[in-house]
Amino acid sequence: AQSVTQLDSHVSVSEGTPVLLRCNYSSSYSPSLFWYVQHPNKGLQLLLKYTSAATLVKGINGFEAEFKKSETSFHLTKPSAHMSDAAEYFCVVSDWIGYQKVTFGTGTKLQVIP
């Protein structure tokens, strides 16, 4: 079975403060994990990915995520929020089982307050 839980549907932070978006997953395989960002009426942009290499993954725009197998978590962080970070973020688990089996979280909307 494959599932993703994004623990917060909305997160609000002040500009310049840290960002934490939480994600827990389950998979019967050794999954790859991704974070995507989506701005309104836009497609999904890949922020970062974990594919069984280093557990601390650095992505674009200063975002990072740490894969913790014992906690089945893949939380997204950024030390200092910028106004342009306001968007919706999706945590994704993906396995190749003869085809690409992908499960998306329900998304976290990040609001950045000036």
Add this chain to the structure above:
Amino acid sequence: DGGITQSPKYLFRKEGQNVTLSCEQNLNHDAMYWYRQDPGQGLRLIYYSQIVNDFQKGDIAEGYSVSREKKESFPLTVTSAQKNPTAFYLCASSIEGSTEAFFGQGTRLTVV
């Protein structure tokens, strides 16, 4: 630049009409996918194709049809049988055996 192109960006359809969404990729990817996105939900898989002239139903295929006559093209038809077609549709592609998907910019379909 390599990528995935979806057109149109916005589409309006009258009830009872079929409508076709275009998806083209120049990444030379074998696999292509169609997803539907509704507010407050993650993306749900409609259809996927791993090779030309072959495609498989995803989790919510009812009311939709696809074709894969060329490697670079994977159009989606939303038929009149789809009860609630208003949504944001995303096309994606991937390399065979890869867990990473590349997404288009989406088409927002509204039934009026």
